[in-house]
Each structure stands twice: as structure tokens, then as C-alpha cells.
Amino acid sequence: MASDHTRSAILAAAERLYADRGFGDVTLRDIVAEAGVNLAAVNYHFGSKDELIAELFVTRSVQTNRERLRELKAAEEEGGGRAPIEVILRALVGPTLRGCLGPENQRSTAARFMIRASIESVPPIRRIKNREIDHLRKFVGAMRRSLPDRSEVDIYWGLNFALAMAHHTIRESERLTKLSEGKCDLDDVEDVVARVVSVATMALTAGRTEPKAPARALARDAR
Amino acid sequence: MASDHTRSAILAAAERLYADRGFGDVTLRDIVAEAGVNLAAVNYHFGSKDELIAELFVTRSVQTNRERLRELKAAEEEGGGRAPIEVILRALVGPTLRGCLGPENQRSTAARFMIRASIESVPPIRRIKNREIDHLRKFVGAMRRSLPDRSEVDIYWGLNFALAMAHHTIRESERLTKLSEGKCDLDDVEDVVARVVSVATMALTAGRTEPKAPARALARDAR
């Protein structure tokens, strides 16, 4: 293959348009116009519209997943096979939140695209998300090693709630800003991460003997 | 107007089809075929496809909101203007969860429709959801009265996390079941409510003097 110029122009244009206007009302003709290429180029290079969307989403989500696993692995190695639950949860939700939130004006196209993907949920993306379960099982494993006394069901619920808080905050960031009249600062990503991790940790450790200091209020124990 | 037969047949057919197959691939022709009425009837009775969807969603969500406010009002009256935070949170997430989860075999069309609406987020529904902020402010008010020492920002985050856990659990109930290999019982709605309320309460009260007994583990304090 030659220079990939057309191919990457399509990818860039598609990501930008989907990020700005959503999957619902962006057509292939919009994309090729934005990219300055011919309509048939999409099917030539990607096979179909759905495969184009899938490639966009896969690219971004493997980046996030790789970062998650990198943090998880580093934490478990440092702890000799067992990482503190806070660190595991941070590895789980940190990369996702950092990838999607942050100062509005410098929020990348990729970030805005991933927010869209989490809001609209179109078939090709849903298919990919369904394969994410194996990835999550690695975190379940780490969490069980970290909290061996905790029941398996509680682990699943804790994981579910951690993901819930992260994803919902991303999806509804605009509404939270409006509801709180700007008082909730979603641009301070590390504060958001700390809040989510703090609550999820409490969910997973409440009612047990705590080897560590009691959980603090919402957030504040970020760094 | 005569008997409303056509109108309600359309509503019922549309809700059923949307619940089963999603908004993405149900056309007006599918709906009128299922309802046994003429294609033009939709535009005659509802004006447009979007207005039909909006009417379906509004009907169900005002039911939920009414139930929420009923529980909230009852709780505050009983407490002389101040309700315990657990009860407020239960009023917030209980009706939603009860409306969407529950034993699969008896899960109503309305419930499955609302799950769809929370997954797919099509324009007419998004427009309605955006008007939900005033409704949420009533809960913010109640929460501030219940926890007068808590900062306003913490209240907003607590509300955000409570809604996050409820909605995400609804949206991803299938995935949680698969991930936990059926060990997380999503048919026991009251257990789910108790878990969400418990964690949200911890998020809102951690690190403070507690007039009540310390929060128990995940759930169990349901009723």
C-alpha cells in the first residue's frame, strides 16, 4: 500500500465528525467531504461504514485497556502479587476518566469521540464492548487477591459500582456541571478519580477490619 | 375523538417493538404492521415519529418521577422536614430500579422499554431527559436539609454517584450477570436497591460523626 493518506484522512475526519455531532446524523458523505476524498474510498479502505466505526473505537479502547493493565501489573508486582484495592481501582477507572475528561478547551478529538461512544452505543461499538468481559476478569482476579476475605459477589458489585461511577460521570458530565452550576469541577480529573476510587473502596471494604486508616471523606486523598 | 383504539394500539405496538429491538431498527412500517393499523395513522395521531417516541417516554418517566416525589415527600413529612439520607436516596433510586429490574419472565414491556431508552438515547428522549434537572434539584434540596454540614459539592457528587450506580446497573445488567456467571442476582430488586443506597450513603457520610450505627457491608440492610 502506498501512503495511507486517504485512509488516515478518513479516520481523522470521521472521528472529528462523530465526536462533534454523534453517530446518528453523520453520513459517509459528510465524512468524505470533510476528508476531501471520494465516497467510494470508505468502502475501499474499510469495507463498510460499521467497520470504519469499529476501527475507530478499537484503536482508542485498546489504548485505554493497555494503560489499565500496565498500571495493574505494576501495582501487583510492587506488592508481590497483591495490590491494595485502592490502587487496583485507580488502575481500572483512572485511564478511562483521564481519557475522557479534562479541560474542555483542550479536550482532544479522541476524548470527545469516546464520550460519544459511551453515550450513543451504536451496534458495531456494542459488539466490541461485549468482548470486554475477559479484560474485566483480570481486574476481578486482582481484586479477589487483594481482598481474599470478601465474597465473590461483593467483588463483582464493587467492580460494577466503580465502573458505574466512572462511566456515568463521563456520560453525564454536562448535566452534572449544569446541575451544580459549575461547582463540581470536572476539569480536575485527578479529583474525580480520587472521588470514584474513594467511594468504590468504601463499598468494597465497609464493615470489615481495616488494616489501613479509615477512609476519608469524598476525595481529598488524591495526589 | 372516538375510541382511541388506533392511538393506543400504536403506542402498545411501538413500546413492545422498541423494547425488543431497540430504536435503531424499528421503522414506522414495523409499528403499524404490529398494531394492525395504517401507516398514515402515526402522523395523524402523533404528528411525527419523534413525538410518538417522546410520548412513550414521557408517560413512563412521569410515573417514575411521581413515585420518587411521593416517597420523598412522605419521608420528609414524617421526619418533620428532614428525612434520613438513606431514605432520600431510596426514594431517588428505588422507583427507577424497581421499574426496570425484576424477574426476567415478568419483566414488563414498559420496563424493557425504559432499559432501551437508557441504553440508546435517541434525540427526542435526550431532549426530555435534559428537562429532568429541576426534578433532581428537589432531591438536592432534601439532601442538603438532611446533611446540613456537608458541602454543597459533596452533595452533588453523592447524588451523581447514586444515579450512576442505579442507571449503570440497569444499563449493564446483562453484562454483570454474564461477568459474575449469574452469581449477582439482579432479580432481587430490593437487594440491588439496598446495595446502591448503602454505598451512596457511605459516600455522603464518610469521615463525619455518625449519629447512627456504622454502615454495614454491601446491602443486607434492605427490608
Added chain:
DNA sequence: GATAGTTTCATACAACTGTTTGAATTGCAA
């Protein structure tokens, strides 16, 4: 039972969709 208003119907419309086609163009190797 004639009339006026409402509701239903078959049908056409106009626009838009993703995809395909086959010819033109390009780039590179021999």
C-alpha cells in the same frame, strides 16, 4: 337520512442511505 367532522386508507413522494460498478488515474517495478 342528510350533513359535517373525524378517522382510516392506499398510494405516492422526495430525500437520503450505504454500497457497487467500471472506467480513469496514479505509482512503481522491470
Added chain:
DNA sequence: TTGCAATTCAAACAGTTGTATGAAACTATC
């Protein structure tokens, strides 16, 4: 330069979509 494959292009295709139309059927009132 020649030849061949990869790429680009304009154009058309085939199908679907929500909506509009105007006539027909119905309903209730007088």
C-alpha cells in the same frame, strides 16, 4: 517506456425512510 497493480473517481444503484395527499369510510348530530 511498458506493464501491472493499487488507488481514485463520478455515477448510478437499490433500498429504505418519514411524511404528505386526497379520496373513502365511518360516526354522531340534527
